[in-house]
Amino acid sequence: MSAGHFPLTAAAIAAVAVASAGYALAGNITVAGQSDLNLPAIIMFLIFVFATLGITKWAAGRTKSAADFYAAGGGITGFQNGLAIAGDYMSAASFLGISGLVFANGYDGLIYSVGWLVGWPIVLFLIAERLRNLGKFTFADVAAFRLEPTPIRILSATGTLVVVAFYLIAQMVGAGKLIQTLFGLEYLYAVIVVGLLMIIYVAFGGMVATTWVQIIKACLLLGGASFMAMMVLAHFNFSPEAMFQRAIEVHPSGSAIMAPGALVKDPISTISLGIALMFGTAGLPHILMRFFTVSDAKAARKSVFYATGFIGYFYILTFIIGFGAITLLLQDPTYFKAGAVAGPNGSFAPADMAGSGNMSAVHLAEALGGSLFLGFISAVAFATILAVVAGLTLAGATAVSHDLYASVIARGKANEYQEIRLSRIAAVVIGIIAIFLGYVFENQNVAFMVGLAFAIAASCNFPVLVMSVFWKGTTTRGAFIGGFLGLLSATVMVVLSPSVWEKTLGYPAGSAIFPYDNPALFSVTLAFFGIWLFSITDRSQRAGKERAAFEAQYVRSETGIGASGAAAH
Amino acid sequence: MSVDTDDVIRRVQSDPRFHELVRRRSRLAWLLSALMVVIYFGFVLAIAYHKAFLAQSLFGGVTTVGIPVGIGVIVSAFVLTGIYVARANSAFDDLTKDILEGLKT
Numbered sequence: 283m284s285a286g287h288f289p290l291t292a293a294a295i296a297a298v299a300v301a302s303a304g305y306a307l308a309g310n311i312t313v314a315g316q317s318d319l320n321l322p323a324i325i326m327f328l329i330f331v332f333a334t335l336g337i338t339k340w341a342a343g344r345t346k347s348a349a350d351f352y353a354a355g356g357g358i359t360g361f362q363n364g365l366a367i368a369g370d371y372m373s374a375a376s377f378l379g380i381s382g383l384v385f386a387n388g389y390d391g392l393i394y395s396v397g398w399l400v401g402w403p404i405v406l407f408l409i410a411e412r413l414r415n416l417g418k419f420t421f422a423d424v425a426a427f428r429l430e431p432t433p434i435r436i437l438s439a440t441g442t443l444v445v446v447a448f449y450l451i452a453q454m455v456g457a458g459k460l461i462q463t464l465f466g467l468e469y470l471y472a473v474i475v476v477g478l479l480m481i482i483y484v485a486f487g488g489m490v491a492t493t494w495v496q497i498i499k500a501c502l503l504l505g506g507a508s509f510m511a512m513m514v515l516a517h518f519n520f521s522p523e524a525m526f527q528r529a530i531e532v533h534p535s536g537s538a539i540m541a542p543g544a545l546v547k548d549p550i551s552t553i554s555l556g557i558a559l560m561f562g563t564a565g566l567p568h569i570l571m572r573f574f575t576v577s578d579a580k581a582a583r584k585s586v587f588y589a590t591g592f593i594g595y596f597y598i599l600t601f602i603i604g605f606g607a608i609t610l611l612l613q614d615p616t617y618f619k620a621g622a623v624a625g626p627n628g629s630f631a632p633a634d635m636a637g638s639g640n641m642s643a644v645h646l647a648e649a650l651g652g653s654l655f656l657g658f659i660s661a662v663a664f665a666t667i668l669a670v671v672a673g674l675t676l677a678g679a680t681a682v683s684h685d686l687y688a689s690v691i692a693r694g695k696a697n698e699y700q701e702i703r704l705s706r707i708a709a710v711v712i713g714i715i716a717i718f719l720g721y722v723f724e725n726q727n728v729a730f731m732v733g734l735a736f737a738i739a740a741s742c743n744f745p746v747l748v749m750s751v752f753w754k755g756t757t758t759r760g761a762f763i764g765g766f767l768g769l770l771s772a773t774v775m776v777v778l779s780p781s782v783w784e785k786t787l788g789y790p791a792g793s794a795i796f797p798y799d800n801p802a803l804f805s806v807t808l809a810f811f812g813i814w815l816f817s818i819t820d821r822s823q824r825a826g827k828e829r830a831a832f833e834a835q836y837v838r839s840e841t842g843i844g845a846s847g848a849a850a851h
Numbered sequence: 852m853s854v855d856t857d858d859v860i861r862r863v864q865s866d867p868r869f870h871e872l873v874r875r876r877s878r879l880a881w882l883l884s885a886l887m888v889v890i891y892f893g894f895v896l897a898i899a900y901h902k903a904f905l906a907q908s909l910f911g912g913v914t915t916v917g918i919p920v921g922i923g924v925i926v927s928a929f930v931l932t933g934i935y936v937a938r939a940n941s942a943f944d945d946l947t948k949d950i951l952e953g954l955k956t
Contacts, residue, residue: 389915389917389918389921392917392918392921392922393894393898393921395925396891396894396921396924396925397891399924399925399928400887400890400891400924400928402928402932403883403884403887403928403931403932403935404884404887406932406935406936407880407881407883407884407887407935408880408884411939522914522918523912523913523914526912526913526914526918527912527913530913537913540906540913540914540915540917540918541902541905541906541915541917542898542902542905542906542917548899549895549896549899549900552895552898552899553892553895556891556892556895560888560891580939580940580944583935583936583939583940584936584940586932586936587929587932587933587936590928590929590932591929591932594925594926594928594929597925598922598925601922833860833864834856834857834860837859837860837863837864837869840869840872840873840876841863841869841872841947841950841951842947843859843863843951843954844856844859
């Protein structure tokens with residue numbers, strides 16, 4: 283089958299997706315008054331959908347080889363990749379969640395956002411260029427460079443799929459809830475629309491389409507957030523001091539919002555979360571995959587530099603937006619629940635905000651720019667979700683086709699065409715599973731899942747990657763046992779932690795067996811220790827060969843000699 | 852990979868410039884990584900043990916010391932990546948190119 287068939291099919295499925303959205307909207311109108319229909323938002327979102335489907339059609343025509351499908355043919359520039367990485371990383375949760383956290387707690391929101399940024403320099407200094415020099419499409423390529431492919435790829439693919447699954451469930455549930463609130467679309471339809479669109483982007487357009495969806499989304503999000511922050515600052519004649527002054531006057535917590543508060547409970551939990559965020563970022567499969575879309579190590583480095591700049595700038599914007607919400611919304615009953623009662627100074631409690639405090643950025647958009655800007659920000663939030671889930675789906679599909687199928691099952695005997703076809707099928711299956719899980723988990727507490735995804739990325743993917751690249755002594759046995767120790771210990775500790783044991787499974791408060799909400803401090807240590815211990819005690823002949831093969835790997839990882847170059851033909 | 856891969860590896864390893872490249876780049880990479888870890892976990896520990904320091908007024912107004920410190924951590928991440936990329940994309944890449952050129956002779 284030629285690639286020419288795909289655009290046609292893509293267009294057909296797109297029509298179905300849009301039609302189902304339309305049907306859902308129509309269905310919702312009949313359920314009178316359930317939720318307001320946000321017309322400007324829907325129109326702007328449809329423009330985004332048609333533009334991205336057009337790009338998908340164009341991308342499908344260009345996607346011929348495995349290198350095109352997994353890595354956009356290596357033809358993405360450092361700047362474009364920097365934007366795309368930022369697009370992959372800035373989720374709706376970080377936009378709405380962090381500005382909501384600042385709105386409710388002030389300074390504590392900034393502390394939280396800082397943690398999400400500090401992993402990027404580590405990615406650059408230790409991972410990015412070595413990954414680019416040693417790998418082809420996935421981080422498993424790097425770990426399996428001199429180690430036994432079958433066990434290492436099983437481990438890496440498991441790490442990838444588990445991270446993708448938890449991240450994806452959290453995104454799907456968040457997406458359904460958010461779209462329900464913003465667009466007046468029913469939860470199930472919202473989840474189906476998100477799922478169908480991400481399947482189309484990934485299955486037909488591969489990495490080219492996914493990359494451009496990320497880039498467009500990053501530009502829209504950065505543009506929208508910049509505009510909001512500027513409007514807020516303009517309101518105070520660009521004096522942050524005046525903004526903070528007003529915020530203290532109207533916020534129920536008063537001057538406490540200007541200093542660290544209750545968010546940091548105990549140092550162990552905070553350090554553990556910090557480790558999960560710092561090293562988890564360097565182990566996220568959908569992020570690591572992005573380094574193969576550029577031509578060489580130089581461009582890989584540049585992309586992290588740009589990404590760090592965009593993401594850091596974005597977090598500063600969310601801080602201003604959160605304070606803007608405090609100063610401009612807290613005394614306006616329009617944005618609060620019907621029964622909410624204002625305090626003595628005329629301010630409402632942040633927790634009483636209509637649609638929860640996570641809606642503060644959305645409400646602020648309306649306060650600043652009316653219903654048109656509200657529609658724009660709502661559409662941006664929707665686009666943000668789509669871009670993030672598309673990146674995750676592609677990473678999951680690649681783990682199935684490139685790591686599991688091509689290397690483990692077909693043992694390198696599969697041709698490129700079979701591999702890409704399997705990847706497309708995997709994208710469809712992952713999408714359907716994501717829709718199903720999004721539906722099942724609708725009323726579950728999924729807040730812990732993103733933290734768990736980072737903890738597993740930090741405890742399994744990151745140690746295996748770092749040890750195989752930097753330590754000569756690493757053997758297959760060590761990496762395999764240590765990696766699974768990290769993965770299992772992180773998962774078990776999260777299940778036994780207060781946030782799952784008590785808040786999700788419903789056991790009484792104080793009964794959690796593991797006292798901290800984040801396991802990374804312990805599980806990352808355990809993974810590194812496991813890799814070391816089971817490597818030095820590995821006396822097999824294979825282990826000897828693997829240690830001897832380190833020198834060649836080392837030369838290539840440091841110089842790029844023999845690296846798969848720009849894959850564009 | 853070509854048949855003479857082992858030969859290439861041996862020649863690169865016997866090139867003193869390769870060891871210079873690795874030494875200089877690793878030193879910078881680990882130094883900057885350590886700096887980022889110290890800055891971030893220093894910030895976290897300040898939050899845990901020196902709340903009062905971050906809560907004090909910056910210049911007599913309501914803006915606290917914690918605001919520039921927190922934003923400073925964000926900016927430092929960007930600056931550190933900038934330092935590394937500037938060095939790696941010029942000096943280190945030139946050195947790498949010299950090593951690769953040397954292989955042709």
